[in-house]
Amino acid sequence: MSEELKPDELLDRIDHTPASGNWMDAPVHIRPGMYCYAAKAESVQTLGLPNARTWNPIEDDWKLPENWQEIIHNGIKERLERFRTFKVFMDICVRCGACADKCHFFLGTGDPKNMPVLRAELLRSVYRNDFTKAAKILKMIPGGEKLSGGRPMTLDVLKEWWYYFFQCTECRRCSVFCPYGIDTAEITIMGRELLNLLGLNIDWIATPVSNCYQTGNHLGIQPHAFKEMLEFFTDDIEEITGVNVEPQFNKKGADILFITPSGDVFADPGTYTCQGYLILFKYLKDKYGLDVTWSTYASEGGNFGFFTSHETMKRLNAKMYAEARRLGVKWILGGECGHMWRVIHQYMDTMNGPADFLEEPVNPITGTKFENAKSTKMVHITEFTADLIRHGKLELDKSRNANRIMTYHDSCNTSRGMGLLDEPRYVIQNVCDNFFEMPPNTIREQTFCCGSGSGLNAGENIELRMAGGLPRANAVKYVHEKFGVNTLGTICAIDRAALSTLMEYWVPGVTVSGIHELVGNALILPGEKERETDLRCDPLPGMEEEEDE
Amino acid sequence: MDITQQLEHNREEILKKWFEFTIKSYPEDTARFFRKAKNKFDNPVGSATLQSLENTLKLIISMTSELDFQDYAVNKIDANQNVIENALDPIIRIRAVQNFTASQAVAFVFELKTIVKSIVKELHDTNDPLDREEFGYIAFDHTVDLVALAAFNRFMKCRENIFLLKATEAKRRIHSAFERAGLVTELTEEELLGSNKS
Known part of the structure; x- marks a missing residue:
């Protein structure tokens, strides 16, 4: 028998280093806290998407159709033919690694399969195996399969796809650093589209899509309730300002149709941003006669179809334009939303466009032509407000935001997706005196994602969200400690919801605010009474003592 | 030289090895990036880990030199725990949301x-x-034990924080809409969420 080991020697042999080996051979472990619940059967059914059934990602049997491998193979084939980008991105990656440490999910979770290159490789390996000549030739040699970097599509591979394609927020930060310009978000988009062919969506996407398709918005709020919510806001605003802002609904012949994500109507702190819009429209109506209408039919700017498939995105997007046509407005003004703008800016024109029944957007108050929206006919509200401020058309009292020490989070979709970088900053600086930028490698084109975009802002995957949001929170923490920043401004509804929780975990003491909430606070409405509180009903700077008395 | 002087003398080397060990708890492909810690915004985990270990080590050295076994009272341990927990917070807060068991x-x-x-x-x-x-090794040994206990405390606090946030978020999403619609009158959202602040 061998000699007995002493405790010290035994302890010395414990190795804390994780096992190494080829990533392809490491099976996926679906960890609670990191994944979202499976799509409900009825939501998948409403949309007429395949394989609607009840299933659970942590069970072995995913209840797939018998010929699922064939469906995936044909799905890849079809998309390689349809989408030139997909084909190119499958072929040209040289695995240089420039993208590897640029992903917030990799930086936060430390999981190598979250390196954009490796996440893409999950799909690319199957592409190589099934579609490249090199793989076909190498397969003839014993052991040659692996030389081509290919692998067959197995159930483990499918589960790995599902786990990791729903650990990517399609934020495109990695693509900024890719020397070939490979857009890994598009690979995730294709991956999710393929998964949807087998009914493998997550519920935080599928149910909002189904609600939006059937009722008009993500939460499935019916028209009368939508109207009532805005009327509650109207009452709140009247209490604060003494002015009834009188929103208009479904008004035919209005100048402008306004569409915003329903999160602004139903979820705090977006609701305060929504009140900001209402105040702005009232001001413009009284001062310049601008006629803006809300729609209870196009009551959702967000488009979770974008996270499902191109076809689903198209169906949801069409509704906004159908409503604009029905109401006969000149053009569409869009609220503070993230991915809605990527859909409009990058897809709308060739998807549902051209929207030639609408006019090329011109600001009727300033005469400014919004050249970038010439074809889509849809203008972002921060461009619109920045233009009004630039032409001195708004009366603003900055002192009402004097207690806000601001920084600004560039939402991935508006910054990288459409180049909207300076307008929100311009608006902030005109309604608030204290503004501090986060470090340059964390803002503008290089902005870090909130960690909850692309339909991942669910509750059950909160560990993924907190880890993915770490790089963003880390930069906020820096300006919070250095400049005393207490408010994080943003122009995306998902950001407003997600960053609030993220701040509570990583940087307590920082609140999240939409930009038009600040505009609503600062804007002096004709005939308003002396305001004592801001839109959150907190005392205005200088009013705190009076409040106490 | 006693243990405190030795620790001080070898601080750089100890920190380097300690950091390397901690970073090696990540898969090698990841560790390669995390140990490069140059810019703290490009590499938040690596830099927070290094910073947190450095602060904790400083604390351990000063505590080792001060540790008085006569005065080894419970209240003193409690007082120290807070200081240690704060030094450990950045590293533990990160590891609490990553793929680690509590012991890892x-x-x-x-x-x-x-x-x-x-x-x-x-x-x-x-x-x-x-x-x-x-x-003076015993004092050092005890100090590290105290730090380990503090690490476990902080880990638990972070985990509880995560679950509380999850619950708060669910309440916030649904409750405020109901409240506005006049369906809930007896408790305000603020009262319901009050537990988060205590």
């Missing part, structure tokens, strides 16, 4: 004993408990 998340603390034993010559040469005590 705090294991790095215990490793400090092994590292110090391998570096400090006096500890190499003797296994005699009396020599070790005279050298």
Whole structure:
């Protein structure tokens, strides 16, 4: 028998280093806290998407159709033919690694399969195996399969796809650093589209899509309730300002149709941003006669179809334009939303466009032509407000935001997706005196994602969200400690919801605010009474003592 | 030199080894990036880990020199726990949301004993408990234990925080809409969420 080991020697042999080996051979472990619940059967059914059934990602049997491998193979084939980008991105990656440490999910979770290159490789390996000549030739040699970097599509591979394609927020930060310009978000988009062919969506996407398709918005709020919510806001605003802002609904012949994500109507702190819009429209109506209408039919700017498939995105997007046509407005003004703008800016024109029944957007108050929206006919509200401020058309009292020490989070979709970088900053600086930028490698084109975009802002995957949001929170923490920043401004509804929780975990003491909430606070409405509180009903700077008395 | 002086003298080397051990708890492909810690915004985990370990090590050295066994009262431990927890917070807060079990998340603390034993010559040469005590090793040993306990405390707080946030978020999403619609009158959202602030 061998000699007995002493405790010290035994302890010395414990190795804390994780096992190494080829990533392809490491099976996926679906960890609670990191994944979202499976799509409900009825939501998948409403949309007429395949394989609607009840299933659970942590069970072995995913209840797939018998010929699922064939469906995936044909799905890849079809998309390689349809989408030139997909084909190119499958072929040209040289695995240089420039993208590897640029992903917030990799930086936060430390999981190598979250390196954009490796996440893409999950799909690319199957592409190589099934579609490249090199793989076909190498397969003839014993052991040659692996030389081509290919692998067959197995159930483990499918589960790995599902786990990791729903650990990517399609934020495109990695693509900024890719020397070939490979857009890994598009690979995730294709991956999710393929998964949807087998009914493998997550519920935080599928149910909002189904609600939006059937009722008009993500939460499935019916028209009368939508109207009532805005009327509650109207009452709140009247209490604060003494002015009834009188929103208009479904008004035919209005100048402008306004569409915003329903999160602004139903979820705090977006609701305060929504009140900001209402105040702005009232001001413009009284001062310049601008006629803006809300729609209870196009009551959702967000488009979770974008996270499902191109076809689903198209169906949801069409509704906004159908409503604009029905109401006969000149053009569409869009609220503070993230991915809605990527859909409009990058897809709308060739998807549902051209929207030639609408006019090329011109600001009727300033005469400014919004050249970038010439074809889509849809203008972002921060461009619109920045233009009004630039032409001195708004009366603003900055002192009402004097207690806000601001920084600004560039939402991935508006910054990288459409180049909207300076307008929100311009608006902030005109309604608030204290503004501090986060470090340059964390803002503008290089902005870090909130960690909850692309339909991942669910509750059950909160560990993924907190880890993915770490790089963003880390930069906020820096300006919070250095400049005393207490408010994080943003122009995306998902950001407003997600960053609030993220701040509570990583940087307590920082609140999240939409930009038009600040505009609503600062804007002096004709005939308003002396305001004592801001839109959150907190005392205005200088009013705190009076409040106490 | 006693243990405090030795720790001070070898601080850089101890920290380097401690950081390396901690970073190696990540898969090698990841560790390669995390240990490069240059810009703290490009590499938040690596830099927070290094910073947090550095602060904790400083604290351990000063606590080792001050630790008085006569005064080893519960309230003193409690007072120290807060200071230690704050030093550990950045590293533990990160590991609490990553793919680690509770023991894996705090294991790095215990490793400090092994590292110090391998570096400090006096500890190499003797296994005699009396020599070790005279050298001050026992004080160091106790301090590391205190740090380990603090690490576990902070880990639990972070985990509880995560679950509370999850619950708060669910309440916030649904409750405020109901409240506005006049369906809930007896409790305000603020009252319901009050538990988060206490």
